[in-house]
Amino acid sequence: MTFVRARRRRRAIAAGIAAAAIAAMTITIAAQRGGGPPAPVRDNGVRPIVTGEAFIGGIVVTDESTPRPLRLASVTLRDPDRGVQRVSVTDERGTFGFSRLPAGHYLISVNRPPYVSVTYGARTARGQGLTIALENGQRLDAIRIAMPHGAAITGRIVDERGAPVSSPRVNLAVVEAIVIGPTSSYRRVYGQTIEPDDRGIYRIYGLPAGTYLIGATPGLSLLTRGASPRVPTDDEIRWATRTATTGPRVMAGPPPVGSATALAELFYPGVTDIASATPVTLAAGEERAGVDIAVRAVPVATIRGVVRTPDGAPARGAQVLAAPSTDRALADVLPSLPPLGLSAADGSFVIGDLAPGHYRLMSRASSAAGGAPVPARGSSPPGSDLWALADVDVAGADIDGVTLTLAPGMTVSGRVVFDATSLPPPEPATVRLTLSPPPSGGPALGAPATQAEADDTFAFKGIAPGRYVLIGNAGTTATVQPLWMVKTAMLNGRDVLDTPFDVTPNLDVSDLVVTFTDRVTKLTGLVSDQTGHPVPAYSVIAFSTDPASWHQQSRRVRMPVRPASDGRFAISGLPPGEYYLAVLPDFPPNEWSTPAFLQTVVPGAVRVTIRDGETTTQDVRLAG
């Protein structure tokens, strides 16, 4: 950890200049509509493309001893805070250029398979890129981006008999193993899974040099799941064929049924524990063949039961999902979908493919038409307003006779209020509210996000009892920098923004008042070396001094940001309070919000106080 010596300087600015400019623009739009009744001006979120006179250009070449220009590379330029996203494609000479740019902070990334995608200025393939601080009218035309050729891994997936296994029975995931300080972290490289072909052969390409694990998971054919298929035993076959020849009525002692199996989730070369997996370490552009995985079947169980409506009738068309309630080591890195069942007309459901473990059965249904998604004609359907939960232990044997009795969900309603000091309030349709179960407590039934209505009210319907945290956003989706932040969410005189609130059975929650403010806090500063020169190489993290707030969902732990080329950083929208600010050479991609990691950062951090609606400046000078 870099030692940080802080020089404290505070400055408060009432309202940002950018915010004032946007307010002026919105008023212009309203004026163009002209003539109508004097309705309050609301911001519909529309943000035209901003242009200017600056230019960024350069060349894309191969990362070889004798570099070659690369044509047809897609160069993407982004200023997320100002909503600028432009593409330029390199020509025969590998050159690209963006003209008519406004002043801003720009990130450049290049995509050109089979080369490794590159973010300009990033110190590692997955690292944060360097933001270029560009002034209006400035011309920057010597950006040079060298692309390393991607590495490839190929191999074959076979079963216990050596026969090829292909998609959809099995899919693969590539997991990068990243060791930073004491933390080992695993990050899935592709968003999508990799499908072995009909010969069981797979090929993963375009990988940066690094250390990788290959995981195999059963196919995610969510909708075709039912009871687990069984392989008949030899006894069963003998019994079935013999009794047939001796007449149809001979039913002497049928043998026990064969066991059901499903493919196990595992890692190359064939282990279920991620820590025992054999890593594949690749140099730049290396091709590694023969990374073969033998998949194997494990015994699985089936749960059968019935779903009933609140009045005891069979519920048809109710969804039943079995979510593993134990934290599996693989859950974060391997794609998985919980097994799903759907209740039939008699309310019965079947869920198969359950490996031993603890599961939470979760059911959702609509009160219309006995549970199925069939509404009464001419009326608006109530949606998924019924719920049921049950915890089940699976230990290999099938479980029959589970009864899930649906109960009506609750309504959580209220209104949004805009504490507007300089901006027109956003239109209700741009307000997005989410009720989220808190970070601890195993799998829980979530709720769809909702929007505010035209009269600024909102309602979540069919909410299952439990603890919830409210998350709110408002305004345009064209920019990342928020113009509005939630200030308070008051329920019965208590602010429930950082502390979860309880929804109890048979009791609707009303009068939840969510207040947004345009006085968005800002934490800015300069990262410099001992001589005062800006240092844009490291990332900056801000997090609450209160360890109770150290979790991924927290508003008070912000993902590290990298200062721009001028060494300046800006973090917007932190709630008022005490924070640690620290500079990091690198950070684990998934674990940066965990208490274990944050604790290691505290000794080198400085404390800053964020005040309501104010801009706080905290420069950081690095000591060697």
Added chain:
Amino acid sequence: MRGVVSSVSSAAVLVFLAVMPAGSARLAAQVQPGMATNQGVSSTKATGVIVGRVIDAVTGRPISGATVSLSGAGTAPGTNPLAVVLSGGTRPPTPSVTNGDGYFLFRDLPASSYTVGATATGYITSAYGSRRPDSGGLRRTIVLHDDEHVIDVVVKMWHVATIGGRVVDDTGEPVVGTTVRVMRRDRGGRLSQAAIVQTDDRGIYRAASLTPSDYVVMVASTFLSMPTELVNTLRGNPSSPVLADLRRDAAAAFFFPEAPAIDTGDMQILMSSQIGGLPMPTPGADGHLRAYPTTFAPSASTVARAETIRLTAGQERSDVDIHLTLTPMFRVSGVVTGPDGPMSALGLRLLPADAPQFQSDLNIDVATTATGSDGRFTFLGVPPGQYEIRATRTPRPTAVARPEVQTIIATSGRVTGIVSVRGDMPQPASDGPTWWARQPVSVGNRDVSSVSIGLRTGARVSGLVQFDGVAPAQNDLSRLGVLLRPADGRTTSLPSPVPIDDRLSFVTPQVPADRYVVAVTGMPAGWNLASIRASTGDITDHPFTLDTDLDSVVVTLTKLTTTIAGTVTGAHAGDPDAVVVLFPADVRAWIDDGMLGSRVQTIDVRPDGSYQSQNLTAGEYAVAAVPAETTIDVRDAALFTALARVATRVSVGTGQTRTQSLTVSAIQEAGRP
């Protein structure tokens, strides 16, 4: 009424006499075990057993690890069990996986009728009764009684065929990560997507799920652009109704004004258009953008010049390379005028002139754009060729939420799963007009400007549904819908079924002038279509040209079942090993209208030699029995012309059952693989 001579002891010698009316045939159905239906046999016992093997049809070797599923009669093998449950059906038995000797087993089965389907890695999905690798629809029905053990159920499977190759550009470099579409070419020459795969870092692709047929292979290029001024009115407001209009107009859900874009000044080329994974256009020295155009293997720009690849079962082709050339792209621009002057913010599609050769016109757009505030439009990225500009503005849909059950799972405060099951209800049509235009355009080696497009209004069909007898309760009508289907049988993004209102009347949305047929979907259980009549005559399954509104259409549903049934005599005694093809007698008209499959039935002949149609509509039919190996492709005009020559004509009225005995006739299969 003439009688039926039958012998229950030996099903093979059942003889039906000529054509007979209803009643006696139904009696016959009751006495013949082979004719039992799923509804007819019910039992609370679950003591039946079905056991059998899955084998390689060519080598005869057992296939282990195959997944075998049982379905109720009338349900296709492999039907999603959840879909069956959702539609109110009975949950199918748990699938069985074959053991090392290829054996599968189902036990504790209730007496019923079953079909058996199988899937296995490297094999084409097959079913008990399949005689050819491409006859997935043909399956034998097993009638299982209480305590019965049915053995020797052998399912034959054929290896998949494979097409693979390399995609390279004009410098010989591989084109990486691009989407290759393998299109099956049916007997009528129409293309439908059989496989979609990506090239790897060597430019290599492999599509390995193919049945024996003809194929063409293509890489499709498409560019989506929007006027900058329109982008400026939409960015940052994803719930804008204008955006929803554009997506509906252009059948393009990927209109994202915030997407990264190439800024050409007046136009933005949105990166979200990279559906094919091909690179975005690059500026050329002459000022024109250059890009890879849509290319068919080996290097053709049109379907007509594409190489046809004929595959037999299990055949592997790994030499189907595609050569892409960076080509200058031109602009096609003009103005769209509606009834009130220039039409702004209208989504437009530029389709290749050979679009009618594709079963679906989705995802074959060469370019997509939208008009600006003055009705002006510009398509960017158009290579030289023949095209059609299409405009279709349908009214905004009425805000009826589709019923949906949604489960959202949150673990550790993060959403880890969202599962939605959505009801498929007909949605009422909006009242507003549909504006449409189709404008051919030819592009040479320069920009095309001043294309003038005038919008026309569409036409609609309205009428009533009549029930022959006591009408079902309102609740049973929630899935009943009336639909206009293009007469050529192609899939379009156009109309979905409309519901029936309280007075049993319906109104379709306005549709562009074209040839259509009226179809009825979601009929209540036990009801069948009797007829569809317009003032111009009977339009049941008869395509008509719709260019002005057609009112007072009467759809009549009946509880009566209309059936053609009988027995088939083969060359050998016993199992006739045949299928019966039943199709409208006026086959020429059908061929001209694209051979819609809705009135053509391919019926598996049962081991006892009997056959029976499913839910027929009254009319005059041609019926022929052909060897089970015959490939039945409803778009194969030559086949149906040949079938018509050997077929027997049978006229059947609503509620009638006609019996027709048939003899298996081999037909010429010129040029068949």
